[in-house]
Amino acid sequence: MTKIISKFEHLPNELLLDILGYCRPRDLFISLFNLNHRLNTLIYSQSINIDLGNALPKYLLDVYYKSVLYNAREQIHCLRLSDTYGRMKRFVINNKQLEINFEIRKNILNQVKYLILWDPIMTSLHEILNYANNLEYLHVTSIGTARQTPNFSDRLLKRLFEMKTLKRLYLALHDSIIFNTDIDINTSVVHLTLNGCYMQHLAPLLRRLPNIQKLNIMCYNRPNLYSVNPENFDYSLYDGLTDCVPYLTHLVLHITHTPFFEIKILLQQLSKLIKLSFSSLLIDDYSNGLNWENIIENHLPNLQKFSLFINEAQIPTRTQIDLIKMIQSFSSPFWHRWPVVIEYYIDSISKKHLMLYTLPSQKDSIRTYLYGVQTQTTKQIFDDDYLNCNKVVKDLDYKKVYELHFTLHSNPPSNILLPNRIYTNLKSLSFSSELNDSGSYDADIILNDLKKIFSTSVLGKIKRIYLYNRIYPINFLSKLLNLLPNVQSLRIDASLFSISTVLTRITSLTIDFNSNVKYKSTDILRQMGTFLPNIRYLYFELKDAQDIYIFLIYCLRKLEHLLDIHMTLHELNVRIDQQAFMSWFNEHKLLNGLNNKVQVEFGGDDNRLHISL
Structure with missing residues (x-):
């Protein structure tokens, strides 16, 4: 007769370990810990992830300090902290405010492998780095100018590059990182995300990362700070860079106010790239497909995936835009694998906004206009046979788009709607209004037009609505909520x-x-x-x-x-x-x-x- 298992502790260790893996740390150490020696042994074998961020209610934070952290101190591999309400600052201060003593907190930081910090005050961050000596992954996100980032970011990068165990680094600061020449070479970092670096510091930074494999970086040039052209450019900045980053195969590069010729010089040194994603806030020569075709074919022989996103929202009124000429530069057979879309908005006064991007779109959030956008795509140029054989690919063109942001203008150039596209993962709609009068639009017309752009199933998946600014059509909010039943x-x-x-x-x-x-x-x-x-x-x-x-x-x-x-x-x-x-x-x-x-x-x-x- 088959033995009936009627008690939890009668389950074999393999099943218990699997079950314990789904339990929250407070369940393990409050509900199950110290029931018997066997359960303690199984609990101690777990790698524990601790989240002390803002999502944790304050009373549960106190429970973690009192009953969880001490017992789990030897097995915490991942720790999340936030300074929005001073939790991170209190964690690294040597005082008796918390239920767990300072030495235990230091020991926890010393053995943590993965550290995620949200909105840190930089003094707190530097204190934590004094004790977190065995990190493999560090994620730092700063969300406000009040967080004192610029005052300490030069010391920050130097300190991080001294960490010999660090493999993955994510820095999303609200201003550019300050780079100094005394920063040491780091041989451990293989993945780096840096949301702010001056363009002239990119090459020196790469020279200090000989084992970098994946880089995601935003590089700034201050507009009109000084004039850079091929005649006065210092080409030695990028000389020999190929030998300094022999393993760099994945690059996501966002730039502002950087001339195309400099990007060309950089990419000529990165012949090992397999994946390249590039975005710019200026049209310049970036909107010429022949320029990109020349770089990829002649200097990037290993490239398999390419993504281009150009988004200039404030085009000078004197600049002439020829959409036909622009789209034709992307019409050669070379671009069959990366079809291009151009969206161009121009009003009768001074507003000119152009987006040019390859498909499938790699952006999770896109800002556009509900009315008046002129659209061009190379899919209209390619053969029907190509389009038919890529129907599945077409359905995935906007798969990554998570949010669409529409801007409403008082006098759109036309009532032409955006094309009907397939947004399989769209979850958020946001609106900005530049209207001066709530009677400029009829809310019912806008909602009917939204139903033309989006299928019923897509509208049913929208979970978030954000309305910025103050003036919208009469009853716009209430009618929008009726249209989107699952917000x-x-x-x-x-x-x-x-x-x-x-x-x-x-x-x-x-x-x-x-x-x-x-x-x-x-x-x-x-x-x-x-x-x-x-x-x-x-x-x-x-x-x-x-x-x-x-x-x-x-x-x-x-x-x-x-x-x-x-x-x-x-x-x-x-x-x-x-x-x-x-x-x-x-x-x-x-x-x-x-x-x-x-x-x-x-x-x-x-x-x-x-x-x-």
């Missing part, structure tokens, strides 16, 4: 907030109260409580610190599913008085029966507030 997240200016239908699917709401247009806070709060019953995440962008109290009193009482409230003050010199707020909040908790799980965190220079419930 879960909404961002909007306070003056536009007008909802009259119950929307149970929306769980995340961001409201910007910074405009000068008058609004009634009580009306907005009433609509939230009546028509958005399932709100879990609230984000308020405010000007007046006193508004915090008004909104909190209502939201904490009426929104029964609320989990998180984030409030940010954007006015200069407007700050939250922590002592006064905590005195009021503690009294409010007591009077309204809120439990101890409801906690507060402050961030920035006392201009951010986070309440987790």
Whole structure:
């Protein structure tokens, strides 16, 4: 007779290990740890990923400090920290604010292999790097100019290049990294993503990365800082670069205000490239297909994948654009494997915007216009036989597009709509408005046109709507929400907030109260409580610190599913008085029966507030 397994601990080790791999760290060390020696042994064999970022409620953060980190200290391989509300700063300060002592925290950092840091204050980042001596992967994302990045980024790159175990590095800072010549050669880094480097520092940087295999980098040149041309250019900058990066096969290069001839000089030195993705904010000579064909055929013999994206949004009025000539330069048989699309918008006043890109599109977010875009594509030039045999490829042309951003203008040059395309993974629609009058468009016409561009199934997949600026057609928001039945997240200016239908699917709401247009806070709060019953995440962008109290009193009482409230003050010199707020909040908790799980965190220079419930 087959033995019936009726208890969890009767399962074999192989199954238990598989089950434990799906458990959260707090489940392992609060629910299962110390039940018996066997379970402890299996738990200790797990590699643990710890996320102490903003998504973790404050009361659970305290639970991790008290009951999880100490017991898991020898097996934490991946750690995520955030400084938006000072969590990262407190983690590296030698004091007794936390439930786990400083030596244990240092030991955890010393053995972590993967470290993800969100919005760090640079002083905190440098402190962490003093103890994280065995990193293989470091990911740093900074989101605001208040994070002090430029003051310390020169020391940062030097420190990172001294780390001999680091293999993958991701730096997304809000300004260009400062490069100094005293930076050492690093032989361990094989993947580098750097969201900010001056163009003149790219070659010196590469010379210090002899084993680099994949590079994703944004390079800046300040416009009109100085004139660079083939006659005065220092060609020695790139001499011999081929021998310095023998393993570089994947390059994603974003540039601004860099002349084409310099990019040509660079690519001539990178003959081992297998994959090249290039984007520019200037048309210049980048929009000539013959130039790219010459480089690829003569200097990049191993290239298998190529992506081009040119996006100049502010074309001078004196610049003449010949779309036919431009598209014909990409019409040779060479371009059959990488078809090209041109989208050109020009209004009657001064607006000229051109995008040129290869298919399939490699961008996850695209800014365009609902009306008036002239479109050209080499698919109209190639043979029908080629198009037919590539039908599957056509269906994947916009597979990576996650968000579309439309701009509405008062006087579009025509009512021509964007072509109907297949967006298999589109999840977000955002709108910017340059309208002066809400009567410039009819909301019903716009919505009908959206239905022409997108299939019903695509509209049903939209999860997020973002409306920037203040002036939109009358009832645009409410009608848009009716068109998109599965929206879960909404961002909007306070003056536009007008909802009259119950929307149970929306769980995340961001409201910007910074405009000068008058609004009634009580009306907005009433609509939230009546028509958005399932709100879990609230984000308020405010000007007046006193508004915090008004909104909190209502939201904490009426929104029964609320989990998180984030409030940010954007006015200069407007700050939250922590002592006064905590005195009021503690009294409010007591009077309204809120439990101890409801906690507060402050961030920035006392201009951010986070309440987790």
